[in-house]
Every structure is written in structure tokens, then in C-alpha cells.
Amino acid sequence: MASGARAVRVVVIGAGTSGLAAARTLVDTWDSSKNGGPLELTVLEARNRIGGRTWTLVSEAPAAWNAADALGAPTDMGASWIHGSCPEHPITKIAKALGQTEGGGLVQTDDDSSEVVLCDTGKTPDDDKFDAYESMLEQAQEKAEDAETDKSIWQMLSGRSESGQTRDSALFQYHLATGAEFNTAGPASQLSAWSGFDDEEYEGSEVVWAKGYKTMYEALQSGAVKLNDGSNKVKVTAVAPGSRKPLAVQYGKRIREVAYDESGVKLTNADDGLVYQADYAIITIPLGVLKSSDPRSAVTFRPDLPRVTAEGIRALGFGNVVKVALLFPTVWWPEGTHYYGLAQAGEPDRGLFTYFLNVHALSDKPVLMTFALGSAADMAEKMSDAAVWEAIRTNLMTIFDSNDDVTVPEEMPHMIRSEWRADPHAKGAYTYCAVGTSKDTISAAFGSAVEGRLFFAGEHTSAAYRGTVHGAFQTGQQAARAVVANSRGAPAADSEEEEDD
Structure with a gap:
């Protein structure tokens, strides 16, 4: 590299998991002598915080989050789990580097520790009914x-299972809501049958961060x-405090226009019209925002994105999940069980606060977490706090009706709700393959750079692991590697399947 070579300017739009992974990878691996010059990195974030849809509310949070003080513990209102935690899992690798392991920073949730009650009888179904599902x-x-x-x-x-269940059975619909509809954030009536059964996953336990996903981001x-x-490869090592290279994130920077050609990129800020010029842009804007025409969210590309990319954005589904954290003065429910459920049929009832995570079993806090899933999610966002508590309390009373030792409180507890669909910087929770779309739709839409200048990353760009934190992380790294390869004039590895030592 010649002395005084011009810096290579890279802008990362978004400081969620994929944006942070991309930026961190660029900073940690950039070689000025091979990449055409020193790295000039800019990270723009529309919110006033990092993390995106991994969002941990904590008691020391800024003033805007003061409602979380009452919880007195970190509470993830976005992504919660490391799905399939194992040595090969990229997020588990980060946890390990930070000294977080199961029993010491990571807490396993037990799907088998579950008590489900049938709405019409108030009784617990036979164990073999899940096999029927x-x-x-x-x-x-x-x-399919x-x-x-x-x-x-x-x-x-x-059709009908051997035990007599049909798709209209209450227990089947409960498992449908807490399984397929929770995993995809989409209603079963919109999920592609061709693509709905081909999700890839890591083999391992389901764990949550004791201090929330903020530990990672x-x-x-x-x-x-x-x-x-x-x-x-995904390699993660710990860095001593004196040797760290923090990322400088600019907050409150929502991009409204992305102009690009073969010579570079110009990004226009929505609020003040400031223009950022770059050689490359890594775009981690959520799919919901890319799909949106809401003036608080919409992004214009000039020229229009390639047809295959625009069509993928239009056709893929972007669903919703509502999380409600309930803090009670004391624990009034049986303490050992991890999950409680109410099996009832019909939309939106099957997914409307019928599934409860006993947070107290994972920590020392008197907290229950419940969810609105499938078609119930968007409806729940529009309900008042009073209506939400009434629906939750009604379901809890049915679940514990046969337990004489349990009394569900009448007074509404302290409650925190997620509203990802209403959030202008998200417009929903995560991506699913709608009818007519597949992994190929994702790969075709986002698998290649646009004009060698725009690189997309985020959970929606992961054909293998859409809708997951590790999918977002891996695509962020993949985009960073592609930028490095382009800066060297070399082809980038286009597989998001990571090799491991």
C-alpha cells in the first residue's frame, strides 16, 4: 500500500446484532496493506440505543426506560433465547469468551417442565397428545x-391423528401457536408449507442470558x-480492557435515501438532510422497514433495487410477537414449573396470552412472561393495558382453577409490553417464509452485493437461520467479509455456513 492511500469508507446502517457483528468484524480483521487503505468506518443507528430487536430493559436504563426500574432485573423484550446452544453455535462462542456458561451466566429453560390445561375441561391432557401434534x-x-x-x-x-386430534383440536392449536407460530412470528394461515418445515437449527439446549442479551451486544x-x-470461520476471543477497540455509534440517524452507483454510495439522513458518502454500505435495516411506506420509516433507493431484491422484500413475510412482562409483589403461582399453558382453539384465541414463562424459575424475581402469537400479536398491540390484564387474568384463572392453593390476584401488576409492529424502526418482530417464498427467495434477494456497493445483512437475509439472533450475527459477518473481499478485488465466500475448528 502506498503511503497516504485514501481511506476505504464503509457505512453500517443499524447497530443491532447484524450491524454490530459487521462493524466489529471489519474493525477486528481490517488489514490496510491488503484492503486498499485504512478503514474509515461509520455506524449509524436510528434509535437512541444499540441492540435493535435484542433489547434488554434494565434498572440502570436511561430515563426513557424508567418503567423497567420496578423489575429490578434485566428483562429481554425482544430476542431472549440462544436456540440450540452448543460449542459450534456462534452466540455460544461469544458467551464462552465472556465467561458465560450454563449455570454461570446462561440459564437453561426446560420445555419438558410444562403444565398445560384444556380450556373446556380445566384438565391436563395425556402426555401422548404432543406426539399427535x-x-x-x-x-x-x-x-406439501x-x-x-x-x-x-x-x-x-x-386429517386426523391416531389419538383423534384434528387441526381444530384445542391442544393441537395450542402447540401450533407456541410452536410454529412462535418460531416464525407468522400465522399458520400464511406460512409456506413448502418452506415451513425446512428450518435449520443447532443441536443443543435452549438457554437465556442471566443478564439479558445486552451482555452480547x-x-x-x-x-x-x-x-x-x-x-x-466464527472465532471469538476475549479482549482485555486496555486493548479494546470500541465502536463509535452515531445515534438518532435514520437514513431516508440510499443513492448508489458503481462508484460509491450516498446516504441521506432523514432529520437534517446530512449526506454520508461511502465506498460501501452494509444495510441491516429490518425487513419490516424495507417493506414499509410509513413516512416515519420508509427508505428510498436510487436507482430502485434490482427486481429480484425488491420482489423478495415484497413477498417475504414479516411477523409479530408481543411479549408482556408481569411483575407481582410476591410469587403466588407454583414455583418449580418453567411453563404454563392454556389450550384453546380458534384465532386469535389460541395465541392470545395462553403461554406463560415462569421467570422466577430462572431468577429470584416474581415475574411471569406471556406472549401474543400468530394473528393475536397485532391485535394485542392495540389493546389497552386494562384489556391485556383482563385477558391474561382470565386465562390464568382457568389454568389454576383446580389448584385450591393458588389465587390469581385481581389487581393489575406492573406490566411492560413490547410493541414491535408499532415501532417505526422495526415494523414487526422477525421474518417468515410466506406462501410462495422459500430459502431461494432470500438467497436471490440478498445473497449478492448490489453494484458491488450495497451489502444486505440481518435475520431476514439468512436463508438458513431466518428469524434468529445467530442468523443476524452470521449475515453481519458475511457482509463484512464481502466488503473486505471487494476492497481487495477478490470474490467473497458466499456461504453463511460457518466452518469450525
Whole structure:
């Protein structure tokens, strides 16, 4: 590299998981002698915080989050779990580098520690009824594979299980809501049957961060961890405080226009019209915002994005999940069980606050977490606090009706609710394959750079792990590697499947 070479300007739009992963990877692996010059990195974030849809409310939060003080403990109102925690899992690697392991920073949730009550009888169903749910899904998958056209998962769920269940059975619909609809954030009536059964996953336990996902995203921002060695692998090492390279994030910077050509990129800030010029831009804007025409959110691309990218944005689904954290003065429910559920049929009832996580089993706080899933999620966002508590209390009373030792309080507890659909910087929770779309839709839309200048990242760009934190993380790293490759005039590795030592 010649002395005085011009800096290579890279802008990362968004400081959620994928944006932080991209920025951290660039900082940790950039080699000025090979990449055409020193790195000039700008990270723009529309919010007043990092993390995106990984959002941990904590008692020391800024004034705008003071409602969380009453919880007295970190509470994840966005992503919560590391799904399939194992040595190969990229988020588990970050946790390990930070000294967080199961039993010491990571807490396992036990899906088998569950008590489900049938709404119409108030009784607990037989254990084999869950097997019936899985059996019916397998039947639906076989039908989907033989079908000439794609249909929704719901349309494929015809027939009857050996135990007599149909898709209209209350218990089946409970498992549908807490399984497929929770995992995808989409209603079963809109989920692609061709694509709804092909999600890839890591083999391991389901764990949550004892101190919330902020443990991860703050480490990425602060430089407490170092990512990679420049190869197509996830390598994470801890960094001593004196050697850290923190990311400088600019807050309140919402981009309203992205202009690009083969020579570079110009990004226009929505509030003051300030223009950022760059050689490359990594765009981690959520799919919901890319789809949005809301003037508080919308982004214009000049020229228009390639047809395959625009069509992918239009066709893919972007669903919603509502989380409600309930803090009570004391624990009034049985303490040992991890999950409580109410099985009832019909939309939106099957997904409207029928699933409860006993947070007290994972910490010392008297907290229950419940969810609105599938078609119930958008409806729940529009309900008043009083209406939400009435619906929750009614379901809790049914769940514990046969337990003479339990009395559900009448008074509404301290309550915090997520509102991702109403959030102009999210416009929903996460991505699903709608009818007519597939992994190929995602790969075609986001798998290649636009004009060699725009690189998309985020959970919606992960064909293998859409809707997950690790999918967002991996695509952020992938985009960073592609920028490095372009700066060197070399082809980038286009697989998001990570090799491991």
C-alpha cells in the first residue's frame, strides 16, 4: 500500500446484532496493506440505543426506560433465547469468551417442565397428545412435498391423528401457536408449507442470558470480544480492557435515501438532510422497514433495487410477537414449573396470552412472561393495558382453577409490553417464509452485493437461520467479509455456513 492511500469508507446502517457483528468484524480483521487503505468506518443507528430487536430493559436504563426500574432485573423484550446452544453455535462462542456458561451466566429453560390445561375441561391432557401434534405436522410435510403448488401450513393440516386430534383440536392449536407460530412470528394461515418445515437449527439446549442479551451486544460494541481472523470461520476471543477497540455509534440517524452507483454510495439522513458518502454500505435495516411506506420509516433507493431484491422484500413475510412482562409483589403461582399453558382453539384465541414463562424459575424475581402469537400479536398491540390484564387474568384463572392453593390476584401488576409492529424502526418482530417464498427467495434477494456497493445483512437475509439472533450475527459477518473481499478485488465466500475448528 502506498503511503497516504485514501481511506476505504464503509457505512453500517443499524447497530443491532447484524450491524454490530459487521462493524466489529471489519474493525477486528481490517488489514490496510491488503484492503486498499485504512478503514474509515461509520455506524449509524436510528434509535437512541444499540441492540435493535435484542433489547434488554434494565434498572440502570436511561430515563426513557424508567418503567423497567420496578423489575429490578434485566428483562429481554425482544430476542431472549440462544436456540440450540452448543460449542459450534456462534452466540455460544461469544458467551464462552465472556465467561458465560450454563449455570454461570446462561440459564437453561426446560420445555419438558410444562403444565398445560384444556380450556373446556380445566384438565391436563395425556402426555401422548404432543406426539399427535408432531405426527400431524409430519403428515402435512409429506402432503406439501407432493403438492404441485405451495399452500399454507394450515391448509395442509387436514386429517386426523391416531389419538383423534384434528387441526381444530384445542391442544393441537395450542402447540401450533407456541410452536410454529412462535418460531416464525407468522400465522399458520400464511406460512409456506413448502418452506415451513425446512428450518435449520443447532443441536443443543435452549438457554437465556442471566443478564439479558445486552451482555452480547454491549460486548460487540465495547470490543470486549474480538471476532475472527479474517477467514470464513466464527472465532471469538476475549479482549482485555486496555486493548479494546470500541465502536463509535452515531445515534438518532435514520437514513431516508440510499443513492448508489458503481462508484460509491450516498446516504441521506432523514432529520437534517446530512449526506454520508461511502465506498460501501452494509444495510441491516429490518425487513419490516424495507417493506414499509410509513413516512416515519420508509427508505428510498436510487436507482430502485434490482427486481429480484425488491420482489423478495415484497413477498417475504414479516411477523409479530408481543411479549408482556408481569411483575407481582410476591410469587403466588407454583414455583418449580418453567411453563404454563392454556389450550384453546380458534384465532386469535389460541395465541392470545395462553403461554406463560415462569421467570422466577430462572431468577429470584416474581415475574411471569406471556406472549401474543400468530394473528393475536397485532391485535394485542392495540389493546389497552386494562384489556391485556383482563385477558391474561382470565386465562390464568382457568389454568389454576383446580389448584385450591393458588389465587390469581385481581389487581393489575406492573406490566411492560413490547410493541414491535408499532415501532417505526422495526415494523414487526422477525421474518417468515410466506406462501410462495422459500430459502431461494432470500438467497436471490440478498445473497449478492448490489453494484458491488450495497451489502444486505440481518435475520431476514439468512436463508438458513431466518428469524434468529445467530442468523443476524452470521449475515453481519458475511457482509463484512464481502466488503473486505471487494476492497481487495477478490470474490467473497458466499456461504453463511460457518466452518469450525
